[in-house]
Amino acid sequence: MTGKLYGVSVGPGDPELITLKGLKAIQSADVVAFPAGKNGKPGMAESIAQTYLQPHQEKLPLELPYVQDPDALTTAWAVATDQLYEHLSRDRRVVFISEGDVSFYSTFTYLMLTLRARDTAIEIQTIPGVCSPLAAAAELGLPLTIWAEKLAVLPLLHNLAELETALDWAETVVLMKVNRYYPQVWQILRSRQLLQNSSVVVRATSNQQKIYADLTNLADLSLSYFSVLIVRRSQQWFNSS
């Protein structure tokens, strides 16, 4: 088999944040796969890469549900992997595009592992890109970390005590998927007097981007799934410049 799978990071929203390597992989692909959108709308990765897709390329939307149920996920990954394998076994170049970075909380990892379990000989290449916390920090004009600062990333708060532990340990804390827990997170940040040091960026770098740069008066924010919250415990770098 000479088919090859590329996992391509398309960045957080602005299509210009795709790397040249990622762009070349997309443009030379026979098949471009992506998580299918919901309610008839294109998904995030497809929307970002849309301007680079060519009419002759086959588009392959894969049904990859946003659920926690392990059985439902395993079934969805198996079905998606079958679809990818069908093209790879016909020696086609297949690209799976993922929003943000393809190795950072991305479904691509599960697809890659499922494919490898099925056929160890498949060639797979991962092309890195800009993940949402880096994009959000850039849009806020903040460093994510400097000097010897520690960074904690919490992908999903299963237990609010995890946030307390992270705030004790790291100088910068990033919360992904924060929309579900925002009211509880706001209370914890208030109790630590960190609301002024906390920001939320919604749909970073896209043309729908929203920035909330101080959460003091924003207890009731209703956030999109595509929101990242950054707490920088210290603002000291401001004063030293």
Ligand SMILES: C[S@@+](CC[C@H](N)C(=O)[O-])C[C@H]1O[C@@H](n2cnc3c(N)ncnc32)[C@H](O)[C@@H]1O
């Ligand atoms: C499944 S993770 C995917 C992360 C992605 N691979 C990345 O590199 O950023 C989804 C979470 O990433 C964050 N996210 C992804 N894209 C974002 C964007 N453009 N702006 C803000 N947050 C984003 C949100 O916290 C969202 O709940």
